[in-house]
Amino acid sequence: MEEMESMSDPNPSLESDEQNDFFPSSEFELGPELDGRTHLIDDSGHVSKLVHRFYFVKHWPTDPYSISLIKKKESVIEKMNQDIREMNERMEEKLSERNHICFRLEHLRHWQREWRNCMDRKGKILNQLHVALDDLCFVSHSPTTTSNKTCFMGELDNHMLNSLMLHGNKNFAEEKQILRNVNIQERDGASFKSLEMLKETVI
Numbered sequence: 001m002e003e004m005e006s007m008s009d010p011n012p013s014l015e016s017d018e019q020n021d022f023f024p025s026s027e028f029e030l031g032p033e034l035d036g037r038t039h040l041i042d043d044s045g046h047v048s049k050l051v052h053r054f055y056f057v058k059h060w061p062t063d064p065y066s067i068s069l070i071k072k073k074e075s076v077i078e079k080m081n082q083d084i085r086e087m088n089e090r091m092e093e094k095l096s097e098r099n100h101i102c103f104r105l106e107h108l109r110h111w112q113r114e115w116r117n118c119m120d121r122k123g124k125i126l127n128q129l130h131v132a133l134d135d136l137c138f139v140s141h142s143p144t145t146t147s148n149k150t151c152f153m154g155e156l157d158n159h160m161l162n163s164l165m166l167h168g169n170k171n172f173a174e175e176k177q178i179l180r181n182v183n184i185q186e187r188d189g190a191s192f193k194s195l196e197m198l199k200e201t202v203i
Contacts, residue, residue: 132179139183 043159129179132176136182137178
C-alpha cells in the first residue's frame with residue numbers, strides 16, 4: 001500500500017494538478033464512483049491526508065488488422081492444443097500396447113520355466129531307466145546267468161531289447177514294471193519260453 005499510495009496535504013490546487021497529471025481529461029472521465037481521492041479520518045474527526053487511487057484501463061483494439069491477427073493467433077493456439085491432445089492419446093495407446101506386450105512376455109517366460117522343469121523331470125526319469133537297463137545288461141552277461149540264456153529258443157539281443165524299450169509305445173511306468181518283472185524272474189531262476197514272448201511283453 002505504501003508504494004501505491006501517495007500522501008499530500010489537502011490543497012485544492014495540488015489536487016487539481018495531480019488529477020490532471022494522472023487522469024488526463026482527453027482519455028479518462030471520472031465519475032463520482034471513480035473519484036481517485038479517498039479521505040482518511042483519524043479519531044478526532046480531522047482529515048489527516050489524502051490517498052489517490054489509480055485505475056488502469058485496457059483498450060480493446062479496433063483496428064481490423066489487429067483483430068484478424070488476434071484471431072489467427074487464437075487459431076494457432078487451438079491447433080497446438082489439438083495436436084497436444086492427439087499426442088497424449090497416441091501416447092496412452094502406446095503405453096497400453098507396451099503393458100499388454102509385457103504381460104504376454106511374462107506369461108511366455110512362465111511357461112518356458114515350466115517346460116524346462118518338465119524336461120528336467122523327464123530327463124531324470126530317463127537317466128534312471130538307462131541305469132536300470134545297464135543293470136539288466138550286466139546281469140544278462142554275468143556267468144551266473146549263463147545257464148538261463150540256454151533256455152531261450154533264440155539268442156537274446158541286448159541292443160534290440162534296448163531299442164524296444166526306448167522306442168516302444170509303453171510309457172515310463174510300464175517300462176519300470178517290465179524291468180521289475182525281469183529282475184524278479186531272473187532272481188527266481190525262471191526264464192522266458194521264447195524270444196517272441198519277450199518281444200510281446202516289451203511291446
